[in-house]
Amino acid sequence: MYKVRRDQVFTFDIIFWYSNAGLFVLPSYYEGLPIALLEALSYDLPVLVSNIPAYREIPLPEFRYFKVGDINELVKKMEELIEKEITEEEKIFYRDLLEKKYNWDKIAEETYKVYKELV
Numbered sequence: 001m002y003k004v005r006r007d008q009v010f011t012f013d014i015i016f017w018y019s020n021a022g023l024f025v026l027p028s029y030y031e032g033l034p035i036a037l038l039e040a041l042s043y044d045l046p047v048l049v050s051n052i053p054a055y056r057e058i059p060l061p062e063f064r065y066f067k068v069g070d071i072n073e074l075v076k077k078m079e080e081l082i083e084k085e086i087t088e089e090e091k092i093f094y095r096d097l098l099e100k101k102y103n104w105d106k107i108a109e110e111t112y113k114v115y116k117e118l119v
Helices: 014-020 035-042 071-081 088-101 104-118
Strands: 024-026 047-050
Touching: 014 035, 024 035, 035 047, 035 088, 047 071
Parallel strands: 024 047
Antiparallel strands: none
């Protein structure tokens, strides 16, 4: 069994993985705000996600969802989408969505306003 030393640091080059992925798949049963999905969209990746409520908050085309727990549908859609690139229209839509709704600077500013009102 491999033992992790306290002085070891594990780093993953997330930029490398997102930049070289052909399809981003998120088959969760339960999730909060899907930050990994937002990151994948920011890299113009085609995505496939389970149809749980948290993922439905992100307006994806219906073909980018599959029924949670349905392995056959997941496999079928993965086979279809691995060859299908994200359209230019989708890229523009998601860039705009990320900028307007999920912009970290705007989120931080809004959070600051809430804290300031409480003080």
